[in-house]
Amino acid sequence: MLIVMNAGAGEGHVAGVTAAVAELGFEARAIPGAGRVAIGVVGNRGYVDDTAIMRLPGVDEVIHVTKPYKLVSRDFHPEDTVVEIGGLKIGAGQPPVVIGGPCSIESEEQMVAVAREVRRRGGHMLRGGAFKPRTGPHNFQGLGAEGLRILYAAGRAVGLPVVTEVMRIGQLELVARYADMLQIGARNMQNFDLLKEVGKLDRPVLLKRGMCASIDEFLAAAEYILVAGNSRVVLCERGIRTFETATRNTMDLAVVPLVQSLCHLPIIVDPSHATGNCRLVTPMAAAAVVVGAHGVMVEVHPEPARALSDGAQSLDFPAFENFMEHIDHYCRVRR
Numbered sequence: 001m002l003i004v005m006n007a008g009a010g011e012g013h014v015a016g017v018t019a020a021v022a023e024l025g026f027e028a029r030a031i032p033g034a035g036r037v038a039i040g041v042v043g044n045r046g047y048v049d050d051t052a053i054m055r056l057p058g059v060d061e062v063i064h065v066t067k068p069y070k071l072v073s074r075d076f077h078p079e080d081t082v083v084e085i086g087g088l089k090i091g092a093g094q095p096p097v098v099i100g101g102p103c104s105i106e107s108e109e110q111m112v113a114v115a116r117e118v119r120r121r122g123g124h125m126l127r128g129g130a131f132k133p134r135t136g137p138h139n140f141q142g143l144g145a146e147g148l149r150i151l152y153a154a155g156r157a158v159g160l161p162v163v164t165e166v167m168r169i170g171q172l173e174l175v176a177r178y179a180d181m182l183q184i185g186a187r188n189m190q191n192f193d194l195l196k197e198v199g200k201l202d203r204p205v206l207l208k209r210g211m212c213a214s215i216d217e218f219l220a221a222a223e224y225i226l227v228a229g230n231s232r233v234v235l236c237e238r239g240i241r242t243f244e245t246a247t248r249n250t251m252d253l254a255v256v257p258l259v260q261s262l263c264h265l266p267i268i269v270d271p272s273h274a275t276g277n278c279r280l281v282t283p284m285a286a287a288a289v290v291v292g293a294h295g296v297m298v299e300v301h302p303e304p305a306r307a308l309s310d311g312a313q314s315l316d317f318p319a320f321e322n323f324m325e326h327i328d329h330y331c332r333v334r335r
Helices: 010-021 109-122 144-156 169-178 192-199 215-227 257-261 272-277 278-290 317-334
Strands: 003-006 029-030 037-042 060-065 083-085 086-089 097-101 125-127 162-165 181-184 205-208 233-237 267-269 295-298
Touching: 003 010, 003 267, 010 029, 010 037, 010 233, 037 317, 083 278, 097 109, 097 317, 109 125, 109 144, 109 317, 125 144, 144 169, 162 205, 169 181, 169 192, 181 192, 205 215, 215 317, 233 257, 257 267, 267 278, 272 278, 272 295, 278 295, 278 317
Parallel strands: 097 125, 097 295, 125 162, 162 181, 181 205, 205 233, 233 267, 267 295
Antiparallel strands: 003 037, 003 060, 029 037, 083 086
């Protein structure tokens, strides 16, 4: 439920509504707007009789929100959210960001080389996997804590914030010590206990869409993080599983404008995981920028043929240079 106050409502009116909501056993969250204040009601699991609320001074209207997500919804928060990570801003009104780096952190030499290239070509953020969820248990699982230290040092050396995946609650403290942004991968999108704990941290979160998740499920997962107290969430479309086998996943570009119409959070696209083919990464990233994505995340490796994971979808350094030229061009076209 969303309670919209009239333009003349003051702090006393808002306090009165907040108290009335609390008496009903729910939580009220004030949402300041440009012209007036709205109050979001969370905690109700069904319809709430709004008769008493409508009679309170300062109340203009009550909107019953039926979506499985509320704080994420534009009904509750009509204005766009811009997420800041170490001075970098992601969201509406900001230039599209480029997040680049290897799928897996393999060595200090590899990570430093990639960090320098991402920085040199105009990338905005550095990525790299220290803990790797892999389909097969015998595949490379990442360097763990040592990988985090390598990623952190490489990012600081070139002046780029870093993002890496956290896979379970027990890793949160360690990963948050080194990462400027925490990534929740596709396989963990509905790990609700992990989402709740991430929501308690003072770290921005990159939430990837699950490979079989609907839009409602995707946004409901983000809701878990916001309900826990963390509104600094960036969504990421990384392709979904369909009947098609020519690409690793099916890249759902329609999700970008659709999510933007439903939700106030920024959304970026990962064409590397979506296509699984390095030749498709640049054109699909350009398409993502054209349809309004707030950024793209791509995999970059000095020698993709020797990568310990996802080499087929990784850009080598010349390909990344070409990628950045295309992205710059389409950013200008969008403006």
